[in-house]
Amino acid sequence: MRGTLALALALLPACAVRQSTLGPWRLQSAREGLMLLPPRISTTALELKNARSVHAPDTRCEVSGSRIQLTWKGRTARVTVDERAVAAAPAIALNGPQAAVGEQVRDLSWWPDFRQQLARREQQGCLAHGEAELLAGRIVQNLPLPPMLAYKLRYGDYLMDGYLDLGPKFALKSVSPLLKPGVEKYHALADVAGYETVYYDVSRVGTAV
Numbered sequence: 001m002r003g004t005l006a007l008a009l010a011l012l013p014a015c016a017v018r019q020s021t022l023g024p025w026r027l028q029s030a031r032e033g034l035m036l037l038p039p040r041i042s043t044t045a046l047e048l049k050n051a052r053s054v055h056a057p058d059t060r061c062e063v064s065g066s067r068i069q070l071t072w073k074g075r076t077a078r079v080t081v082d083e084r085a086v087a088a089a090p091a092i093a094l095n096g097p098q099a100a101v102g103e104q105v106r107d108l109s110w111w112p113d114f115r116q117q118l119a120r121r122e123q124q125g126c127l128a129h130g131e132a133e134l135l136a137g138r139i140v141q142n143l144p145l146p147p148m149l150a151y152k153l154r155y156g157d158y159l160m161d162g163y164l165d166l167g168p169k170f171a172l173k174s175v176s177p178l179l180k181p182g183v184e185k186y187h188a189l190a191d192v193a194g195y196e197t198v199y200y201d202v203s204r205v206g207t208a209v
Contacts, residue, residue, distance in 0.1 A: 049075070086149060
């Protein structure tokens with residue numbers, strides 16, 4: 001089929017998130033906006049037990065970032081996050097032909113920097129293979145966060161970074177128009193006979209560099 005076909009790409013969870021046995025996630029109103037609270041009552045100071053399976057010097061494996069710090073006590077990770085970096089941001093009213101509400105842009109560079117340091121600690125033997133990514137996920141899952149910020153920390157900020165961090169829990173959905181017989185190029189909706197929907201599972205291949 002010649003011509004340019006419109007391609008709609010959507011990200012869909014490939015499976016439902018399991019509800020924690022500790023209780024449900026909750027949305028709670030804060031002074032500036034909504035906060036997503038994990039099942040276990042948490043603050044920005046976390047103690048995550050069994051965060052690694054290897055024995056290594058604790059001081060060599062610490063991470064000190066601009067907004068987040070990680071220290072170790074054996075296999076327990078102690079994580080402290082600057083409250084200002086993860087607090088609910090005030091909504092911004094956007095004036096125009098149609099009223100809208102926006103959110104101020106956050107500087108989230110501290111998070112990918114932290115993940116890169118975690119990856120280096122894994123290469124140095126402070127964590128077993130794959131544990132850096134698991135630890136980063138546990139940190140996000142145990143912090144009280146605004147819903148959109150929780151999404152951006154877990155999967156990336158597409159508008160700012162130009163990419164999303166895909167994983168096996170995602171699927172790709174591709175929707176393409178099918179042109180009517182005799183129509184070689186799309187010009188208007190009248191040229192479309194229907195749509196073809198294709199789903200792709202996302203799987204990990206090789207090791208990320």
